[in-house]
Amino acid sequence: MLRELYDYAVREQLTLPPGYVNKNVRAYVSLTGDGAFLGIMPGGEKVPCPDIGSMANSASKCNLFSEKRCILFPRDTAASNGRTEREQTAAKTAYFRQAMAAAAEVEPRLLLCLRVMEDPDTAAAVTTELDRQKLKAAHVISFMVDGVSILEFPAVRSWWEAFRQRFCPQGERAPCLITGQLTVPLATVPPVSGLSVVGGHARGDALICFDKDAFCSYGLKQAANAPVSEEAFAGVKAALDDLLADAPILAGMKFVHWYDRPLEEEEDPLGQIFTGVLIDEDTEEDAETLPPAANPNEARRQADTLVRSVKTGEAVHELPHLYNILLLSGVKGRVMIRSSQQGNYRELIASLQQWEQDLALTNSSGTGRMRPVKLAARLIHLIARQNSDQNIFDRLAKELAGLTPAIIQAILNGTRFPDPVISRALAYIRSQMFSSSEEEQTRKVPDPLACQWLKACLCRLERELYNKEALSVEYNENHPEPAYHCGALVAVYGAIQRYAMPDVNASLIDRYYASASQTPALVLGQLARMSNYHVSKLERLRGYFSNLRDQVACAIGPVIPTVLHPEQQAYFALGYYQMCAQMEKDRLARKTATTAAKAEDEQGGM
Incomplete structure (x- = not known):
């Protein structure tokens, strides 16, 4: 790399001549052509400054022509362990002044700056003005003579080019x-x-x-x-x-x-991973239906054309053909490269399209697909859930430090996700399903973002093992996995009880979801008996729920699984979620139909 x-x-013209680095010069001590102090001119922009590298961290050397305020205009400081901080600052100040005096032989205007530093009265006036403008000891400052920074003096640059040779390897x-x-x-x-x-x-x-x-x-x-x-x-x-x-x-x-x-920047396809709109569940439920090919970025449209061109042969807009990715952090003063990758742009676009397709999932109301969400927000649904957590991103960094690079690699390469993704998403769903939150106690719908993780993992598992996908955006009654339909059946049982006994204190979901998601054969029989009792209490919706229950029960097949391993538990949770969305969609459709019929009757009566 x-x-x-x-x-x-x-390519981006970021390189500077050797011996220079860009520094944020916060202020300039402004002088007239005869050395009179005019005031402090604000800076705040990064400018090329001479730099001696790591030697500036020594006890006796510093950078030249622009340095920290505490070196140019030092104050008394408390002693520290070993050599005192005052002695170190004094050594650096002396080194800076010696260099200024040497450079003044080719640029006499530097003598004006040197006199300001050495004259007690002028230095005190400068210090007072620096304090008034709240410039800290660590802020980098420099000098300006007749409105021109000394960093821009040609003679100063020439002198520095010769002087720095002593530091060259x-x-x-x-x-x-x-x-x-x-x-x-x-x-x-x-x-x-x-x-x-x-x-x-x-x-x-x-x-x-x-x-x-x-x-x-x-x-x-x-x-x-x-x-x-x-x-x-x-x-x-x-x-x-x-x-x-x-x-x-x-x-x-x-x-x-x-x-x-x-x-x-707006054409960067990788940026979509981080620029998704972070939404809450209420906003998501009212979302408009997004068409499968919806694409807000022009770059993605061009990329789609590029991928299709392999088959169609149509002309396409030229796109970058290589991308580079680094995941970096700092550890004890060293750059830690957590992950690195370089690849073909066409393959990248295809992988991102696959990622988007794998995530495609109906919202919890069944009215449309879930909207895009930032990857960081998705990762939050893979860590231990807490009702109140002000340091959630710190926890995210600690708990997923080793898992995140592998997740990103899977996204970029279109490969399977690590096994802990499923177990963590399931743990998040279990903690959310049994939360004490009043809203979650009422709705009992698994977390949508956690379900998206499960769907993405299972889609890639199906492609790898069976070379096909059976999961869809909404509930698929023809899916071959029995655990998937077991979850859907439990969702139906829960809805039947909720309609038959809306005021029950502890629902059957509270009591049986955890055991049903792990050992369905031991639980579904008992839920079926309870369901018969609850259906008998229904009036208007008895036929709807009876048909739906029988339909899902038949989809399970002749054998109910005894024990579910993590992948099957993921199918169970996803089937439960999608069936909840399907029943909510049906409820909204009935409500709309009833409203329309009522309006039609009122118009007929008029």
């Missing part, structure tokens, strides 16, 4: 792993920024690190084990810094992806 990152940086040359050209490899590489929110260090994390003997080989020292040139790695770092800035967080990892050709 190093070469792909380097090519991305070159010296030694034997080796082929660069990124470009293949002979180079003197960097001993240590600059840190990558952007991983602090996923376990990384605030100063950045090392992508290539050989600080232990166990990591070294053939007697090589440090990064010579993976030789890279300064210029090439600067491109890799620039690419990662750029990609990580806007990368979504997924289960404690940054999802970084890019293509080998330019692609607009």
Whole structure:
């Protein structure tokens, strides 16, 4: 991936000259041409600044021409363990001033900046103004003379190019792993920024690190084990810094992806995984029916045409042909690559279409398909369910740290999901079905997003084992799996009791769902006897429920399963959910028909 990152940086023009990095200069100390202090000019934008790399973390060196406020205008600080913080800051301040004095030989205007730093009265005035603008000690500041930043002075840049040669690596040359050209490899590489929110260090994390003997080989020292040139790695770092800035967080990892050709953000097919609209169940129930081919993204329309072109031969719009994906986090100052993948764009589109098809499921009211949801929201339905959880995304990162990369790999490659996905979705459904929430106690419908996980897992299992799919968006009375119809039959029994005895304290779902989903042969007989009693209490809907019950019971077949393994329990839950949706759809249809008939009678009477 190093070469792909380097090519991305070159294509996007992210690379800077060697010895420079983009820094957020928060403010400039503005001076006149004769050295008078004018005030503090706000910054806030990233600009190319000279950088000495990891040596800036030493006790006596710092970066030049732009640095932390506490170094340019230091204050007394409390002593720390070992060498005092005051001594370290004083050493860095002295190093900065010495470099400014040396550079002033080619750019005299730097002497004006140096005098401001050294003159107590002027330095106090600057400090007061910095305090007034609430600039912290760690904020990077610089100088400006006659409205021009010293970072833009041509003489300063020329001096820095010569001065930085003392920091360039010296030694034997080796082929660069990124470009293949002979180079003197960097001993240590600059840190990558952007991983602090996923376990990384605030100063950045090392992508290539050989600080232990166990990591070294053939007697090589440090990064010579993976030789890279300064210029090439600067491109890799620039690419990662750029990609990580806007990368979504997924289960404690940054999802970084890019293509080998330019692609607009709204045309990015991978973005749909993270940009689905997060909805609650009430919103979902009132959703309009989405047609199977509904596609809000123009890029997806082009991709569909691309896939069809294999068979039809029609002309298509040119699309990127390679994608790259990295799942990254930070661990103890190092970049941890959790997963990496590179693949063909056509295969990616086909896999994402399959993912969308596998997820297709009716909403709980049976009025249409469920709307798209963010992948992070889907993953929440694979962790232990809690009624009140303010740190749910922290739990997501901990509980699914090892599972999320495998899930993403399955989505991108169209392969089976890991086995824990089914067990976790079932656990979530069980905890939700027996929740003390008043709404969930009334409805008794399994969680729709958890059921989508089950459907996706089972669809891929069916394709792999039987080379066909039997699951559909709605209840399929011809599905060959008995466990699927066992779940549907329990849903019918539960609805019959709810209509016959609406005020019952503990429903048969409360009492028997868990046992029926694991050992249906031991439970369904007893539920059938109870159902006969409940049906006798029905009046208007007796025929509807009797026919539906008999129809589903016949679909089970001659033998009721004794014990259900996890995949069969998934079928059971999905059959239960889809039958609940089917009965709710029928109820709404009856209500609509009754309303229409009533309106027609009223019009006839007029």
